[in-house]
Each structure stands twice: as structure tokens, then as C-alpha cells.
Amino acid sequence: MGTHFILVAIAIMALASTLASASDPSQLQDFCVAVNDSKSAVFVNGKFCNDPKLATANDFFYSGLLTPRNTSNPVGSTVTRVNVMQIPGLNTLGISLARIDFAPYGLNTPHIHPRGTEIFVALEGTLYVGFVTSNPDNRLFTMVLYPGDVFVFPQGLIHFEFNQEETNAVALSGFSSQDPGVITIAKAVFGSNPKISDDVLAKAFQVDKKVVDHLQAQFWWPSN
Structure with a gap:
């Protein structure tokens, strides 16, 4: 599965990168209160940039995404994020990645990503996924995914993923943000x-x- 997993990850990142738009940068934190005194400013919308001359290959590297995660928890799923917190070189690039492991009948509970669209690829197992549109319609879009199937969760909409089988399941997700929240x-x-x-x-x-x-x-x- 190793080579297949890596190829899928590369494809997801390429697809996620096409979601970026040439406009004001999206919020990378819940809020960023303006201050007049620059000396008192601690946070920026994202991360401070290091001197490019000090960058190393490790700033663009993450290892271990092939390793299955422990899903022994109340909902039976574990999300492994690979965003700017794990790869500093992702800062300002507008993409990130996540691995989702599901126990039998495990659920990635209903949630939203306020700062990014998600493109979801099933790698193992059978996954029932869906999202709900905004008011007033609140339409539910669902699909059963098999290995190799792809589904998109638009930014800011409630969505979920559920493993319908008695075996483990694995998926990869790409995001149109370095930190989708x-x-x-x-x-x-x-x-x-x-x-x-x-x-x-x-x-x-x-x-x-x-x-x-x-x-x-x-x-x-x-x-x-």
C-alpha cells in the first residue's frame, strides 16, 4: 500500500492547491484584533516568516503518515494532521493534509472547517460520508465511498465520515488552507x-x- 498511499497524497495536495484564490488571505485563526502599537502585537494572521536563508529541508518534511493510528476512543476514529504546525514550510502556501483512521463502525463526528475546503479520498474500507448545506435549505448530500473514491466537503459546511464495515478504514484529506481549523x-x-x-x-x-x-x-x- 506504501507507494499507492504516497501517490494519492501527492494527488490530493495538487488538487487542494488549485482551490486557492487570488484575493485577501483567508483567516488562519479565529480572530485577529487590530492594534495601533506594533510593539504590543504578538499574533499575525498565520505564522511569522523565518529568514529564507535559514530554511532547511526539514522545514518542508514530515515522516510517519503511513503508520496506522490508535482508534481506541469513544468515536472510533483518529485524525492525524499535517499542516503548518507540523511542516513550517507550508506557511503562506495555502495547503495541508490529514490522515483519518477509522475503527470498525468508527465515526469522524459532524464538524466544520471554517477556513478550508476539504477533498477526501478513501483508501481502505467502505465509508458513508456527507455534508449539509447552509440555511434555509439544509440539504444533505451523501455518498458511500470505496477505495479510490473522492468526495469534496465545501468550506464551512457541516460534514461527517462513518465506517460502515467491521474492518478498519483509512482516508486522506487535502485542504485549501495551511490551517483549515x-x-x-x-x-x-x-x-x-x-x-x-x-x-x-x-x-x-x-x-x-x-x-x-x-x-x-x-x-x-x-x-x-
């Missing part, structure tokens, strides 16, 4: 810090506050 829906809504008022959530979901309190008491696994 992730918001796991259940964890964000019921596991926020501090907690969202149960009055708010009870009214939003049209359920009793006891149901909300029960959900907020759970541990929400940040699988993606």
Missing part, C-alpha cells in the same frame, strides 16, 4: 468552556433542560 459540532455546543446556558440550548433544541444538562455533563471527544 476544525469545530466539532457536539463538542462546541455541549462542551464549550464556559458552558452555554441550558436555557439557551433547551429553547434552541426544543428539549427539556434536563436533557441539555445530561449532554453537557458528557465528555465530548475532539476526534477531528
Whole structure:
């Protein structure tokens, strides 16, 4: 599988790079509050650039993506990110990669990537995937993927991947951002810090506050 895996990874990165647009750079963090005093500025929209003369080959290298990950967790999936945090040379290039391992019947729970479109390639197993469009239609688009199949999750839309089989599954994803970000829906809504008022959530979901309190008491696994 090694050579096939590498070729797929290269193809994904090439496809993801075509999603970049010639406009203002996308947000690479949740917010970037402007300040007038440059001396007090700590963060930028992305990463500070090192002197190009000091760059080495290791700044553009990552090893170990072929290694299967441990999926012994409540949702049965593990995401291995390869973004600017792992490869500093990706800074400003607008692409990144991830490996997703699924246990039998494992789920990459509903989530969004606020800063990037995702192109998803199934490598092993049978995966039921889908995304939901924005209001007011909230249309659900789904597909069952087999090895070699490709599916696209548009930027900012809720999506998921579920392993339908009794065997492990593996996929690779390319992103149109060096750091696409992730918001796991259940964890964000019921596991926020501090907690969202149960009055708010009870009214939003049209359920009793006891149901909300029960959900907020759970541990929400940040699988993606």
C-alpha cells in the first residue's frame, strides 16, 4: 500500500492547491484584533516568516503518515494532521493534509472547517460520508465511498465520515488552507468552556433542560 498511499497524497495536495484564490488571505485563526502599537502585537494572521536563508529541508518534511493510528476512543476514529504546525514550510502556501483512521463502525463526528475546503479520498474500507448545506435549505448530500473514491466537503459546511464495515478504514484529506481549523459540532455546543446556558440550548433544541444538562455533563471527544 506504501507507494499507492504516497501517490494519492501527492494527488490530493495538487488538487487542494488549485482551490486557492487570488484575493485577501483567508483567516488562519479565529480572530485577529487590530492594534495601533506594533510593539504590543504578538499574533499575525498565520505564522511569522523565518529568514529564507535559514530554511532547511526539514522545514518542508514530515515522516510517519503511513503508520496506522490508535482508534481506541469513544468515536472510533483518529485524525492525524499535517499542516503548518507540523511542516513550517507550508506557511503562506495555502495547503495541508490529514490522515483519518477509522475503527470498525468508527465515526469522524459532524464538524466544520471554517477556513478550508476539504477533498477526501478513501483508501481502505467502505465509508458513508456527507455534508449539509447552509440555511434555509439544509440539504444533505451523501455518498458511500470505496477505495479510490473522492468526495469534496465545501468550506464551512457541516460534514461527517462513518465506517460502515467491521474492518478498519483509512482516508486522506487535502485542504485549501495551511490551517483549515476544525469545530466539532457536539463538542462546541455541549462542551464549550464556559458552558452555554441550558436555557439557551433547551429553547434552541426544543428539549427539556434536563436533557441539555445530561449532554453537557458528557465528555465530548475532539476526534477531528
